[in-house]
Amino acid sequence: MVRLFVLGSERSDGLDREIAPKWFGDRSFVERSIVTLASDRGLLLIGDPGTGKSWLAELLSAAICRNSTLVVQGTAGTTEDHIKYSWNVSMVIAKGQSRHSMIPSPIMTAMEAGAIGRFEELTRSTSDVQDALISILSEKYISVPEMDNDSGDNIVFAKPGFSIIATANSRDRGVNDLSSALKRRFNFVRIPVVTNKKSEAEIVRFRTEELLRRHRIELDVPPTLLDVLLQSFADLRTSAAAAGSDDEKLESALSTAEQIGVLEDAILHSNFFGERALTARTLASSLVGSLARRDPEDLAIMNKYLHGVVEPRSKEVGGSWPEFLEGGRDAIATLS
Known part of the structure; x- marks a missing residue:
């Protein structure tokens, strides 16, 4: 029981x-x-x-x-x-x-x-x-x-x-x-940190629905943006695993809880100060704002990720990635 x-x-x-x-x-x-x-x-x-x-x-x-x-x-x-x-x-x-x-x-x-x-x-x-x-x-x-x-x-x-x-x-x-x-x-x-995409998607979706109910927010979270968030964290974890020193890693643990925090920040911002609809630009801004804790180390890592991974993917795949790339660049420029 x-x-x-x-x-x-x-x-x-x-x-x-x-x-x-x-x-x-x-x-x-x-x-x-x-x-x-x-x-x-x-x-x-x-x-x-x-x-x-x-x-x-x-x-x-x-x-x-x-x-x-x-x-x-x-x-x-x-x-x-x-x-x-x-x-x-x-x-x-x-x-x-x-x-x-x-x-x-x-x-x-x-x-x-x-x-x-x-x-x-x-x-x-x-x-x-x-x-x-x-x-x-x-x-x-x-x-x-x-x-x-x-x-x-x-x-x-x-x-x-x-x-x-x-x-x-x-x-x-x-x-x-x-x-x-x-x-x-x-x-x-x-x-351990959850690395299975299916399990992680279930956790993030469950917590997001709970957040929307708790705050009585009626806001649509497109599945495509959830996929973008999951893939971004997977990319950053791969980059951290291949890093040679701590200076080349984000200070964030890149856990599922932090992923939920990024999505929560984006949802609340969209509800109170946005168009009451979650966008890739807002998601990227929340990602950079939540994970870039050290200046300039973390900002440099995020900038490298956007140019080395997100930019080629936005050209090949399209979808929400071009807007995500643009939002991430704007967020880094604001913090720099």
Whole structure:
């Protein structure tokens, strides 16, 4: 049922109603994640930015324990208090240290409820925070030394069902490397960038329809422009794979999420400031504006792509490519 909730139903499932998919990806990734959460080990979803790690973690938490909000965001400023507990200073002064004056972390709340706690961007947190997670994952309890031993409140035990889903950005490797001890307490599930055009088209189309419904926008997205967007990202990924150094690659990860962001930007611009119809020119402008983050490196890469790939294709294929080329050139000229 968890798998059905995440991936949606098929005819072979024999359900009396259809369950729409909420996450698009390989079925084996979801099944491995579910099996891990049924064990005593934590789950670590690792991959490039924009591959849907956080969304999958949120869906798994919601499906299993009906709560996906017990989350800690890992940063350089995250401390042990964020994963254990802190104190309400006013109540401590008035009534002393007790469970009433304690502020439990989302992880401690998950332990007490037998639910799933989420830890976003684990490799961005310091080694002290990572070390504190080791005892939580292995011993399944948190000691509260400030409390009286006789009260029985000095140890918080995890109820059955407690687990942790962590995410890590593979591009952040080396920020704060995970220790071998912490790695052993996680099962790793690597989420790759979607490169299958059919799967990627389904994801982009699904998110676009969701965007149009959410903003109550009635705007047609021609399939030909969707093909142009998909092909552009495929071309840029091929170029990045062949690049000899980081200076020859776009800073963007060129993920499906960024592809959706480009299309969303183009749709909103067309709706509010355009002709209420998506055009190749607007799409090209959004592509350049979203992906060219470094000046002049990224602008030079985008310019090279337009002249070396898009220009010959616009002459050979025609269609929306000539207008796409013109819009991209105008966007680069504006940013230069």
